[in-house]
Amino acid sequence: MPVQNYETLNNNTDVTSTKTLLHEVIPLTGTIVSGTYGAETSEENIKNYSHGMFQSVYDYPYLSSSANHIFDITMGYDESSAFSGSGNTQNSKKINIYNQFSQVLLGYTGSENTVEIFESDLNFADNDRQMKSCYFINFSRLLTKDQIKKGSFSITLSTGSWTQDIKAGAFPNGPMITLSDASASATGGTNNKGVAGEYGVLYRYNGTTENTYGNGEAGGDGLIFYQAGIAVITSSLWDNFLNQPNDIMPLNNFYRRHADGFSQSVSASFTGSTISASCDALRHRIGNISYNNTTEINSTIYFCRTPYNKYNYSSNPTYTDGSKIRVKSVATDTPIAYITTVGLYNSNNELLATAKLSEPLRKDNTSEITLRVRLDY
């Protein structure tokens, strides 16, 4: 039955709105990405498609309803890349993938509306440090929520050969390097001129200093698009890595075909292997991925103010015994009621939202109560 006693909310004094940013740590361990749910190339949490244009990674065998989609991997190159060639495996699809990401994330340039080229710095218009062949990691909205928190993203990748254990250690004693956007923050270190929001540069990072063991250049090895939730990593990370110790340089063992042990360098993989096979190669090299997501919560707070002389009685059927109020012995006793629920209504008396108290709240004519009811959007 509809409630009969309402109190009007004054829009000027009883209603306010706030915005809150919530962050969650998202740690993705490499063991989920490869190795836990079956042998390489046949993992049950990896979904490949007949179109062969990308690969989806789940946190559990994807045929299970318990599985959550965590990210997709794909790769591609620009038509002007040295890798591009009509004889390549899936050449047009790799070009199309690159163009799709570029046009969505960066946009077009010039009078002929050619797509921009990714660059490993914060200025994609100056045509230096171009990344013409890249891996793309698209994080699920389930994890990313509204955006990746700036300065929180890191990915640890193996630069060693396919067969080296990704736990063999960090550079320079092992093949693992970390790319991070640690120099980005909410107040700087990002570019917002792309068409898909802001992005930061992924630099090699040893935990305290950028470029500590990079090639000395100011540019990084990839980009992270915060709102889109997409990481772009250049393929040159695996074949242009100067100062790499000789014993772990993997030029000819970036990808190994499981069936016969055939191995390829990263350039050979980009040109001669399928997208899915190249994705397998990258996935096998992921040590950890970590970032903080961001959920933007817009709240409206309704101040439900109850003066001392309101809501001291109840229409609850147990409130009276016959007609006599149970909580009173004589007429001069204090009328008492107990609040368990707050209902928010529109002008047609339609109940639009409800809030519950954790325990009954006593209301009588000696107290005024203000309940702050928050509605999050």
Added chain:
Amino acid sequence: MAFLDNSGDIILDAVLTDLGRKRMAQGNFKITKFAFGDDEIQYTLFNKNHPSGSAYYDLEILQTPVFEAFTATNANINYGLMSYTRDDLLYLPAINTNELITDTSLFVAAGVYYIAANVETANKISATGATGGAKYVVRSGAINGRAIIFESGLDTTEIAGTATNQKSYITAMNLYDGTFKVYYDNRFITNLVVPTSRSTFSNSSTDGSDETSLSMEESSASPSTTNTMDNYSVQTVAAIQNQVYYYATTIADTTVSAIKGPRGTACALNFTALSELCNTKDSSPNALYSLYGSTGIIGTTVFGGGSDTNTYDYIDTTVYVVGGTSTNQIQLPIRIIRLNTEA
């Protein structure tokens, strides 16, 4: 020195109801008012005789576990908290049904009020006596038959139901239900039969005998739909001043009135069922009977006994009556019944 209690403000997280989500999708989500509910509370647990003192009176009530919010709009606040201007109210009106006006009251049979869909059904039920006789059934839309009578007043023996007390405890306290809101399922009921302004509800000041005179008519008020309950319409019905008073006579006022103390108002209702539900046994029962009720049920089963071997179709529904001022309410279980086959 102890800290001051700073728990005056309480922050609650609200959840949208299904109707709230619908209004948001429609773009007309705007909250303008609030109300409080106490559906979980059992006030019978308030122990005014607790041996440890007044601080313990509501100990059990305050320990009541509270449910999470429901998203169904009609499952959240069924009984709201009330605001009355006076703090010295000791009694609140109750609404009681009245089966004491022997030639006018519709009597409840096996927990339901029988509304016959047509004349042949009313005659058959009255004749077979399966429900106990004619006083247990009224024809849909009939203005000359019986009606469900109910009264609003203070149901207590502590205050005599005199005219003076009516003024003191009802009128002066602003507890006079001059109208009643009647909520009914508009899939089965299309209109109400209500008392005319000529109706009276009274007893004799000389001997206390019943002098009630009910004159009924089909309501001319326009029903409005209510979004608080799916498929329900609401009509506001004018009440009759309850002039059954306590006199020091041989016939007690409680032989006429179902309220023991000072009375406020009374009212009577019959219902007009959807015309498609009212065809005779020569026609097939409307699909609503099989969809929402039962068809072809033998009388002994329908009425829970007796020897009626006719078969009937029926739909059960609930009508809610809410006092216009007191907001007290009662639920009337209604059975719309139709003769299916004659034995």
